[in-house]
Amino acid sequence: MGYDISATGYLKRAKEALQKKDVRNLFYAAFELRCCIETRQGEYANALLAYENVKVKPWNVKQTGQRIRRASYADRMALCRYHLEGETFDIYHTPVPDKLIKFVDTPLGNLLHAQQNYQELTCGKWSKIRNELLEIYRLAWLSCQGDSLVPPMWDKKSSYTHPFQIERTDRNKEFLDRLLLLQGKQLKMEISYPSKPPAEWVCDL
Numbered sequence: 001m002g003y004d005i006s007a008t009g010y011l012k013r014a015k016e017a018l019q020k021k022d023v024r025n026l027f028y029a030a031f032e033l034r035c036c037i038e039t040r041q042g043e044y045a046n047a048l049l050a051y052e053n054v055k056v057k058p059w060n061v062k063q064t065g066q067r068i069r070r071a072s073y074a075d076r077m078a079l080c081r082y083h084l085e086g087e088t089f090d091i092y093h094t095p096v097p098d099k100l101i102k103f104v105d106t107p108l109g110n111l112l113h114a115q116q117n118y119q120e121l122t123c124g125k126w127s128k129i130r131n132e133l134l135e136i137y138r139l140a141w142l143s144c145q146g147d148s149l150v151p152p153m154w155d156k157k158s159s160y161t162h163p164f165q166i167e168r169t170d171r172n173k174e175f176l177d178r179l180l181l182l183q184g185k186q187l188k189m190e191i192s193y194p195s196k197p198p199a200e201w202v203c204d205l
Contacts, residue, residue: 010036047149094146
């Protein structure tokens with residue numbers, strides 16, 4: 001069995017570490033979450049900046065986040081609703097929020113280094129850290145739910161849209177299969193920016 005290096009692969013291992021009671025696993029959870037955030041941003045940046053012929057450095061989380069913001073101004077969830085043969089299909093873009101980027105640089109980063117002071121296992125510090133990691137996990141989980149790697153963007157002068165890149169998932173594979181059969185044809189798409197995720201998106205931790 002291989003070591004999954006996708007954002008969802010890192011997220012899965014972070015969940016497994018957080019579900020264990022041993023304090024030592026908090027450090028593993030922090031590492032997996034850091035890699036999840038880095039990888040998800042890298043996936044977005046590579047899809048968004050593919051035409052700039054510039055190498056993306058996902059490990060520099062803050063810089064990558066800034067490049068994504070400059071190129072797309074996408075800091076909120078986007079819903080693209082496609083109308084296809086009497087049915088509707090929803091495709092979401094879920095950005096990596098600033099809170100995740102900031103957390104990588106400070107509290108989360110501190111867990112990836114040798115600890116300076118000894119803390120008893122019963123110390124309240126560990127419960128606080130675990131709660132913080134749970135909050136970060138839930139934000140990272142939401143960032144991984146979207147299937148569009150690029151937010152909806154278009155040129156105001158030409159009205160041409162930036163090419164979409166959609167991840168194939170169990171949720172959208174039927175739509176993508178049908179879409180392939182309609183190459184060269186027009187279809188209607190509505191774009192909105194919901195303030196909340198769909199009700200059926202319930203985090204697993």
